[in-house]
Amino acid sequence: MDFELMINSFPKLLNATVVTLKLLSVSLIVGLFIGLLFAILRLNKNIFVNKFAYGYSYVFRGTPLLVQIFIIYFGLGQIESLRSSFLWVILKEPYWCAILAFALNTGAYTSEILRSAFQTIKPGIIEAGKSLGISNKIIFCKVQIPIAIRQSLPAYGNEIILMLKGTSLASTVTLMDLTGVAKYIISTTFKPIEVFIVAGGIYLFMTFIIHNLIKFLEKKYSY
Amino acid sequence: MNIFKKTIFSVLLSLLIIGNVNADKIRIGTEGAYPPWNSKNEAGKLIGFEVELAYTLCRYIGQQCVIVEQDWDGMIPALIMRKFDAIMAGMSITAERQKAISFSQGYADEVASLAVMRGSSLEGLDTSAGINLTKPNAAAKKDLKTLTAALAGKTVCVQTATIHQNFLDSGDVGKVNVRTYKTQDEVNLDLASGRCDAALAAAVAFSDYAEKSGKPVVLTGPTFSGGAFGNGVGVGIRKDDTELLKKFNAAINKARKNGDISRIATKWFGFDASM
Numbered sequence: 384m385d386f387e388l389m390i391n392s393f394p395k396l397l398n399a400t401v402v403t404l405k406l407l408s409v410s411l412i413v414g415l416f417i418g419l420l421f422a423i424l425r426l427n428k429n430i431f432v433n434k435f436a437y438g439y440s441y442v443f444r445g446t447p448l449l450v451q452i453f454i455i456y457f458g459l460g461q462i463e464s465l466r467s468s469f470l471w472v473i474l475k476e477p478y479w480c481a482i483l484a485f486a487l488n489t490g491a492y493t494s495e496i497l498r499s500a501f502q503t504i505k506p507g508i509i510e511a512g513k514s515l516g517i518s519n520k521i522i523f524c525k526v527q528i529p530i531a532i533r534q535s536l537p538a539y540g541n542e543i544i545l546m547l548k549g550t551s552l553a554s555t556v557t558l559m560d561l562t563g564v565a566k567y568i569i570s571t572t573f574k575p576i577e578v579f580i581v582a583g584g585i586y587l588f589m590t591f592i593i594h595n596l597i598k599f600l601e602k603k604y605s606y
Numbered sequence: 607m608n609i610f611k612k613t614i615f616s617v618l619l620s621l622l623i624i625g626n627v628n629a630d631k632i633r634i635g636t637e638g639a640y641p642p643w644n645s646k647n648e649a650g651k652l653i654g655f656e657v658e659l660a661y662t663l664c665r666y667i668g669q670q671c672v673i674v675e676q677d678w679d680g681m682i683p684a685l686i687m688r689k690f691d692a693i694m695a696g697m698s699i700t701a702e703r704q705k706a707i708s709f710s711q712g713y714a715d716e717v718a719s720l721a722v723m724r725g726s727s728l729e730g731l732d733t734s735a736g737i738n739l740t741k742p743n744a745a746a747k748k749d750l751k752t753l754t755a756a757l758a759g760k761t762v763c764v765q766t767a768t769i770h771q772n773f774l775d776s777g778d779v780g781k782v783n784v785r786t787y788k789t790q791d792e793v794n795l796d797l798a799s800g801r802c803d804a805a806l807a808a809a810v811a812f813s814d815y816a817e818k819s820g821k822p823v824v825l826t827g828p829t830f831s832g833g834a835f836g837n838g839v840g841v842g843i844r845k846d847d848t849e850l851l852k853k854f855n856a857a858i859n860k861a862r863k864n865g866d867i868s869r870i871a872t873k874w875f876g877f878d879a880s881m
Contacts, residue, residue, distance in 0.1 A: 457792065460799035475801055477785075557763075557785045557796075566679060567786070570767030573682040573706040 389577045399564035406550045410485035418493025425498045443491035456480040456556040481553040500534035533604045540597030633690035635676045639789045642874040643696035655874035656694040666857035698769045698836030710854040712838025715881040717829035719809035724822035731827045739833025754780035763793045763802035770806040773834040
């Protein structure tokens with residue numbers, strides 16, 4: 384065990400953690416909006432809208448995240464017409480390709496989590512609102528969404544942790560996130576065990592924080 | 607119970623025998639993704655200069671060989687962890703790597719070069735044909751200055767953990783955005799897509815790609831050798847494995863004398879890359 388290497392690589396890895404956290408937070412925020420939108424579409428009575436939303440979550444939950452990143456980064460980059468379009472400004476950058484893949488992926492899972500949460504709301508609660516003369520829109524915003532969010536907290540906490548680990552795939556499209564920098568250090572020191580232990584420890588610590596944050600929220604919003 | 611014991615015994619015995627059979631073989635690690643040095647054919651079989659040379663060297667050593675595939679970025683750690691006994695993967699002999707493993711004498715050498723897509727502003731740089739960085743002369747220093755100015759702010763793509771990455775990180779050509787990839791294939795893809803302004807690798811890796819893909823990839827600037835680019839490509843061996851190192855050095859001597867190395871090199875590279 385080369386403890387000196389572990390200590391020396393720690394600040395470099397900590398710097399790279401900023402990139403990881405940025406990737407995680409941006410893709411989670413975008414993914415949450417996508418998830419909420421598609422969860423609502425899933426509850427729509429229109430069969431086409433419903434099937435479209437189902438198809439999206441089916442495709443993104445049914446294929447590996449690594450494959451999705453490769454298709455978006457290397458795959459789309461091969462299409463000549465796309466390279467000359469305005470989309471290339473975004474797709475040229477590995478950072479935005481990774482965000483796009485992560486957001487679409489987590490969006491698919493989030494839509495399923497929220498959909499099932501909406502469906503667990505007892506019709507009686509909504510009917511109670513209606514009987515008081517409250518409009519559908521207000522019932523949705525003030526009753527259904529808060530209950531759904533509380534219901535989905537444990538599952539969503541899991542999704543955040545999965546996504547945190549998923550961001551390590553950003554290193555496959557040249558981004559220097561925590562895993563990317565760990566690999567870089569290994570490429571010059573040839574000591575994978577030491578460096579990966581430190582990187583793993585940082586991931587574990589972040590998971591610990593996320594886990595406790597979700598637990599705190601669960602307690603706060605319990606009813 | 608008796609049958610059970612017998613089964614266990616025979617399984618253990620067969621494992622022992624298999625273990626012994628493998629112990630006689632030299633396991634050689636290669637990447638299988640760096641043509642023409644080493645690559646895979648459509649059937650997934652490992653082919654290339656080093657695969658053929660490995661079998662030739664093993665014949666001289668008088669031992670059987672198995673060629674093991676290993677991702678490039680884990681090559682040296684895998685050798686140290688005894689996943690195989692030797693590396694033949696287009697790995698240049700550099701001072702940095704020699705801190706971790708030993709190398710046989712070099713068996714082949716090649717120059718590195720920058721590549722761009724035709725029509726790039728970096729095409730046709732005003733430099734000499736080739737520079738050696740071990741003792742850079744006036745022309746080489748001038749070329750490095752020209753490159754520093756041309757590459758400022760540009761994105762240059764390389765395979766990770768290579769001499770090419772080391773050279774760009776060394777600052778000899780100033781501050782460039784270095785982007786690293788797991789394989790040379792991915793570097794080629796992103797050079798063609800326009801995400802990279804230029805790429806740096808073995809000159810043959812680019813000409814091989816241009817020929818096979820039909821993409822207008824052209825070499826630019828001087829070819830590089832020496833310095834960060836190391837002293838030829840050799841067999842990587844664990845430091846404590848001096849016996850095997852001797853065997854490989856002797857085999858390379860014999861293969862060189864009999865003209866095997868230059869014959870195989872000419873077959874795969876189109877020119878004699880042996881040394």
